[in-house]
Every structure is written in structure tokens, then in C-alpha cells.
Amino acid sequence: MWHMIQLNKRPIGVFDSGVGGLTVARSLRKALPREKIIYFGDTARVPYGNKSKSTIDRFSREIMDFLVEKGVKAVVIACNTASSFSLPFLRNNYELPVIGVISPGIKKAISLTKSGRIGIIGTEATVNSGAYHRVLKRTGGKQYRMFSASCPLFVPLVENRMTSGEITLRVVEKYLTPLKQKRIDTLILGCTHYPMLKKVISECMKGVKLVDSSEAVAEEVRDVLASEDLIVPRNHKTGKMTCYVSDAPDNFKKISGLFLKEKVDVKKAVLR
Amino acid sequence: MWHMIQLNKRPIGVFDSGVGGLTVARSLRKALPREKIIYFGDTARVPYGNKSKSTIDRFSREIMDFLVEKGVKAVVIACNTASSFSLPFLRNNYELPVIGVISPGIKKAISLTKSGRIGIIGTEATVNSGAYHRVLKRTGGKQYRMFSASCPLFVPLVENRMTSGEITLRVVEKYLTPLKQKRIDTLILGCTHYPMLKKVISECMKGVKLVDSSEAVAEEVRDVLASEDLIVPRNHKTGKMTCYVSDAPDNFKKISGLFLKEKVDVKKAVLR
Numbered sequence: 001m002w003h004m005i006q007l008n009k010r011p012i013g014v015f016d017s018g019v020g021g022l023t024v025a026r027s028l029r030k031a032l033p034r035e036k037i038i039y040f041g042d043t044a045r046v047p048y049g050n051k052s053k054s055t056i057d058r059f060s061r062e063i064m065d066f067l068v069e070k071g072v073k074a075v076v077i078a079c080n081t082a083s084s085f086s087l088p089f090l091r092n093n094y095e096l097p098v099i100g101v102i103s104p105g106i107k108k109a110i111s112l113t114k115s116g117r118i119g120i121i122g123t124e125a126t127v128n129s130g131a132y133h134r135v136l137k138r139t140g141g142k143q144y145r146m147f148s149a150s151c152p153l154f155v156p157l158v159e160n161r162m163t164s165g166e167i168t169l170r171v172v173e174k175y176l177t178p179l180k181q182k183r184i185d186t187l188i189l190g191c192t193h194y195p196m197l198k199k200v201i202s203e204c205m206k207g208v209k210l211v212d213s214s215e216a217v218a219e220e221v222r223d224v225l226a227s228e229d230l231i232v233p234r235n236h237k238t239g240k241m242t243c244y245v246s247d248a249p250d251n252f253k254k255i256s257g258l259f260l261k262e263k264v265d266v267k268k269a270v271l272r
Numbered sequence: 273m274w275h276m277i278q279l280n281k282r283p284i285g286v287f288d289s290g291v292g293g294l295t296v297a298r299s300l301r302k303a304l305p306r307e308k309i310i311y312f313g314d315t316a317r318v319p320y321g322n323k324s325k326s327t328i329d330r331f332s333r334e335i336m337d338f339l340v341e342k343g344v345k346a347v348v349i350a351c352n353t354a355s356s357f358s359l360p361f362l363r364n365n366y367e368l369p370v371i372g373v374i375s376p377g378i379k380k381a382i383s384l385t386k387s388g389r390i391g392i393i394g395t396e397a398t399v400n401s402g403a404y405h406r407v408l409k410r411t412g413g414k415q416y417r418m419f420s421a422s423c424p425l426f427v428p429l430v431e432n433r434m435t436s437g438e439i440t441l442r443v444v445e446k447y448l449t450p451l452k453q454k455r456i457d458t459l460i461l462g463c464t465h466y467p468m469l470k471k472v473i474s475e476c477m478k479g480v481k482l483v484d485s486s487e488a489v490a491e492e493v494r495d496v497l498a499s500e501d502l503i504v505p506r507n508h509k510t511g512k513m514t515c516y517v518s519d520a521p522d523n524f525k526k527i528s529g530l531f532l533k534e535k536v537d538v539k540k541a542v543l544r
Binding site: 043044045046050051052053054055058152153156157159160162166167170171174246247248250251270 | 315316317318322323324325326327330424425428429431432434438439442443446518519520522523542
């Protein structure tokens with residue numbers, strides 16, 4: 001019993017290639033305010049979206065080892081690319097619960113679509129991995145059809161604070177027009193940066209429901225923790241959130257305000 | 273004497289954060305066709321332009337160790353960001369000649385400018401490092417003035433093959449209009465990717481001379497090798513070029529055709 005209490009008081013680990021995963025951390029803070037969170041952003045090696053499976057697997061394993069050493073009770077892969085490539089591998093090789101962002105996004109899209117025609121946008125790596133197609137097939141079966149588009153300029157646009165304006169609108173149109181022509185009624189924003197472009201994407205995709213997975217992920221985390229008796233006791237006050245980054249913390253601190261509405265501790269951690 | 277012959281037959285090491293440095297490798301192949309070249313592209317951690325000095329120093333040191341182990345006789349830092357941050361450090365800590373891209377670019381700009389008003393564009397890291405300003409002051413003195421602009425979207429545009437078209441033109445105008453207003457007559461393309469945008473940049477900066485440092489770098493390499501008796505003997509035939517990358521070779525192979533007009537061997541090398 002003592003052991004159980006100790007375990008559920010441990011922090012939740014969250015990791016991403018950089019700052020984008022803070023959208024997931026923010027939803028977690030809202031849904032589970034008493035939980036402590038340890039966030040890792042791999043800012044020295046960001047982005048992941050144009051890299052190969054073997055490299056992303058290696059990065060994910062190194063970060064996982066870091067979080068396990070910090071004593072986390074569960075890990076959320078807040079990065080769509082890492083979820084697409086490395087989730088099965090991490091689940092098979094670590095004993096604690098590992099939650100990715102793909103399955104929650106798919107479940108939410110299934111609950112929203114009427115026509116069964118679902119779009120997914122993400123990095124090249126995420127789209128080429130085929131992970132969303134596989135999970136949709138497994139979860140929803142054959143009555144759903146999925147159409148995908150990779151949007152490699154979206155992350156640079158967001159990271160350079162170009163979330164609106166003429167250039168951004170044109171880039172959005174360039175990537176999304178082919179999906180529009182497929183008459184999708186639901187679109188999964190399959191990258192943690194994309195919710196920052198929600199306004200421009202809605203303008204371009206009028207009438208299409210947009211799925212921001214971060215809230216769905218927070219619900220999944222709560223369900224998983226509950227089923228494993230890992231929720232922090234109700235009498236605890238607000239949990240602390242600490243961020244670790246692999247590059248110098250300054251850039252991360254500067255840009256994190258775009259994603260997170262609270263001040264957090266940011267420390268440097270070099271992985272080995 | 274035997275030792276000297278051995279030394280000058282060794283390859284030249286060239287490194288960059290990714291594929292961009294191939295523009296420098298191409299100029300080297302043209303100017304010094306008999307030299308063997310070992311190229312390292314850090315594709316697992318690309319880009320460097322938004323990362324901090326301490327991280328770039330660490331990456332540069334790791335790559336330098338890799339190239340030294342491969343037996344190179346000299347190293348060319350084909351990356352402007354790594355040249356801006358890590359050149360003095362590498363020169364102080366390794367015995368072989370190390371050539372960066374900044375000083376050759378400055379010398380060429382000085383030889384071209386009439387008004388003494390020189391522009392420099394590069395990544396955020398390159399521009400914020402102030403390296404170009406320092407080298408201009410040291411090389412040319414006070415009669416020159418330098419104006420800078422960082423262009424963080426240029427690399428993603430090039431890597432996604434968007435080197436022309438409406439979106440690219442608008443991005444170029446956004447970044448370069450402030451420099452135009454400074455009435456520069458010469459503009460240094462301070463990032464190895466930017467020569468791929470030369471056409472659009474010229475359209476926007478009519479009458480301004482563009483400096484692509486890669487040819488100037490090749491001349492500097494020839495001078496340095498000659499002064500240290502390190503040029504490969506004249507009776508040697510065309511030297512081989514081998515590329516190593518830290519991510520899987522496929523993407524590199526695909527995109528290298530944009531930069532290089534010959535087929536090369538590409539191998540994976542994980543740094544430690």
C-alpha cells in the first residue's frame with residue numbers, strides 16, 4: 001500500500017521534439033491540475049518531422065530513459081512524429097504506461113464525422129509513417145476514409161510567430177486545397193504546432209470540424225491513470241511543472257509563452 | 273618527406289548541419305578536382321540556425337573528432353552558423369587548418385562594394401552572433417557599414433523545393449525590404465541554402481551584387497593548402513567524394529541532387 005501511494009504521487013513525463021508539446025501539457029494541467037509534470041523538449045535536435053524512423057526511435061529511447069530516471073509514473077509522447085514511429089517500441093520496452101497522441105485524435109475524429117471522410121495533416125514523417133491510417137482502420141473499421149497532406153512549412157511559420165497574414169494564408173491554401181477537394185468533414189491537426197494556426201485553417205476549411213488532439217490526450221491520460229490507480233490523491237494541491245530542454249533554455253522560455261499561460265522552470269539537460 | 277607526401281594525399285573534411293554545405297563542396301570539386309573530400313552532414317540534428325552557441329560548439333567538436341579520425345588534412349566549416357559560433361574554438365583546439373565561410377565572404381564583398389554599404393542575410397543564430405560585423409571591422413576597417421537581416425523561413429522553403437513562386441517571392445520581400453531601404457549595394461548570402469534562392473532575391477534586390485561565398489571559400493582553401501604544402505600531387509586523378517550523415521541516408525540522397533551535379537556515396541555515421 002505504501003508503495004502504491006508513492007507511485008501515484010510521482011510526476012507524469014511528457015516529451016516532444018521542442019515547444020509544441022506544451023499544448024498537450026496545457027491540456028493536462030487543466031484536466032489534472034494536481035499532477036506534477038516533467039516536460040522534456042528536445043530543442044537541440046528539433047524538428048523531428050523530416051527525420052527517419054531509426055533516428056526518431058533512438059531519440060525517443062534516450063528521452064524515455066531520462067524521464068524514467070526522474071521517476072515518472074507514466075509517459076505522454078506529445079509529439080505526433082515520435083508517436084507515429086516509436087509508440088509500439090516504447091510500450092514493448094518499458095513497464096510504465098505510455099500514451100501517444102494518435103489514438104485519442106482518431107477517436108475524437110470518429111465521434112465528430114458524419115460523412116466518414118476524415119482528413120489528417122502533419123509533418124512529412126508523420127504522414128509517410130501511415131500511423132493514422134493504421135489506427136483509424138483498427139479503431140473504426142472500413143466505413144471511414146482518410147485523406148492526408150503533409151504541411152512542412154507550418155512548424156517554421158508558427159515558430160517564427162507568423163500565425164496569421166497573407167503569407168500564412170497562402171501556405172495554408174497550398175497545402176489544404178487538395179484535402180478540400182476530397183470533401184472531408186473532419187480534419188485532425190496532427191502536429192502539436194498546428195492548433196496555433198487554427199484560425200487561418202478554419203478560414204480555408206469552412207464547415208470542416210477541426211480536431212485538436214491535446215484535449216483528447218488529456219482525457220486518455222486520466223482514464224489510463226485511473227485504471228492503474230495512479231491518480232494523485234485528491235487532497236494534494238496544484239502540482240509543479242518542470243521543463244527540461246536539450247538546447248540552452250532561453251529560446252524555449254521565449255517561445256513557451258505562445259503555448260502555455262503559466263511561468264515554468266526551464267533547465268538544460270544533455271542526453272547521453 | 274614521406275610523411276609530407278602522406279599528409280597531402282589525405283582528404284579534405286567538409287561539414288555542415290545538413291545538405292546546404294554541398295554548395296561549398298561543389299565549388300571545392302571545381303577548384304580542386306584532384307582532392308578527396310569527406311563530407312559530414314548532421315542531418316539528425318539539422319537545422320543549426322535556431323540553436324545556441326553552447327550546443328553548436330558541442331556539435332562542431334563531435335563532428336571535428338569524427339573527421340580527424342577519418343584522417344583529414346584540413347577542415348572546411350561549410351555552415352555559416354557553425355562558422356559564426358565555433359571557428360575560433362576549433363582553431364584553438366585542433367592542429368590542422370580550419371577554414372570557415374565568413375572571412376572569404378567578407379573579402380569578396382569588400383572587393384565588390386562601391387558605396388561601402390554591405391548587407392548580410394543568414395539564420396537567426398548567424399545574424400545574432402555578430403560574427404560578420406566583427407570580421408568586417410577587422411578586415412575592412414571603419415569605411416564599411418554592414419546591415420543584417422535574419423531570414424528563418426528561407427531554409428524550410430529551399431528544403432521543400434519552393435525556390436520560386438508567389439509565396440517565396442512574398443517571403444523574400446518581407447525579409448529584404450528593410451535592407452533595400454538601407455541602400456546597400458552588395459549582399460552576402462550568409463547561409464549555404466540561400467544561393468538556391470538567388471533568382472528571387474535578385475528580382476527583389478535589383479542592382480545589388482549578390483555574394484555567394486562558396487567560390488570564395490574554395491579559393492581560400494586552395495591558398496591555405498598551398499601555403500602549408502598540403503595540395504595533392506598534380507599526377508593524381510579526380511579525387512573521390514564520400515558523404516556521411518547522422519540521419520538515414522535516403523532523404524540526403526534525394527535532396528543532394530539540388531546542390532550537387534554528381535552521384536556520391538552516402539553512409540550513415542552516428543556521432544558519440
